[in-house]
Amino acid sequence: MKKGLIGLITAIALSPALANAQSYGMGAGAGLYLGMSAGKTEVESSTLDNANSLTGVNVDDSDTGFKVFGGTRINPNMAVEVFYNDFGEFSIDTPAASFTSTTEASTVGFAFTGILPVTPDIEVFGKLGMHSWKTDFKSNDGQSNDDDGFDATFGAGVALNIQQITIRAELERYKLDSDDVDMMSVGVAYRF
Template sequence: MMSKRTGLAVMVGLALSLASTASFAEDGSGWYFGVTGGEAKAADLDQATLDAIVLDSFESNGAQVLSGRSTLDDSDTSFSLFGGYRFSEYFAVEAGYVDFGSFEYRSSGVVDPIGPPPPAPATYSVDFESSGFTASALGSVPLGSSFDLHGRAGILFADTKITESASIGTASARDSYSANSQDLFYGIGVGLHLAQHWSFSLDWQQFKDVGDDEETGESDVNRLSLGVSYRL
């Protein structure tokens, strides 16, 4: 049977442990991880510019464009995974992975090829895809006990891939190329904290000049997302 002295020691130890846990939670420090989902938009993709490039490409190869139409989808569903360490309620560092989805340009029409072949239907399409790992620093300003306003800045280690395909009549060609780049990003957001472990956030971020200017071209990518995280 446990003696009173032993029981008192256990109770004191438990109280000290709970006090330490409460202090840790109040300080806000510790490891956390989470996931976000939202929409990414390529800010610098322009349909008229792409139309002009396609028109010049066909005509420079001797195919006169008789008619055509095009579409540009410059946004897509985006997700990210992240983990970090919060040193206090004011400062944290994070590492993660973000996927911006795919941005798509499509065009079709009728061209008159060089030589004896009659006019024929033609198509051109290009997909822009980019994803990569991130490293960032996060600064927060508490707004009461449940909310915060935060900002972040970091670097994206991007892998950008371009896939192109073109056809005239029954003849077609396809090619793809990619490039790696290191691109700065920054953002702002607001967080909601529930109990000691769960947090939700709404964030806007801009990733600057994603891609390589010579290999894939560059574009700023804006991202709006909702996220949930769990603090250990």
């Protein structure tokens, strides 16, 4: 609860910057933007690695995830972005024991993005932020467990600006306590 409250307070604290940010007139990249992306998510977890090493255990540590995001350029080389990610579902299946478990994961957060124009239409970027994550574990024998936390996220990518549209590809890592979720995605954003 306390970690979720910290995330909410951070979002509220950033809202004046988002609402009052000015467009710096830097061509295609200036102003507010909204977008979505989708791609492959993969979890790196010692629990899944240990289960995967056992005979007769099937581990599915990747899925398709999606992200909805919005942000603003606060100067020509910096943006602030907020996001919601659904990482999909990860599972462990043991057919011999008739046991199956699944874990769903999602997050909401913010990131500061450093932007370096390569050409007038192509930019590379790096991001660093924080996120409030939640996981839901369920198994076919009636076990269930929810977990949450507040951790760091970082990533890098490349963007192509075509008039009001940005097409971007990025690789991001989200810390979830001692586990990591990597997301490799392609997305599109509309700039206002």
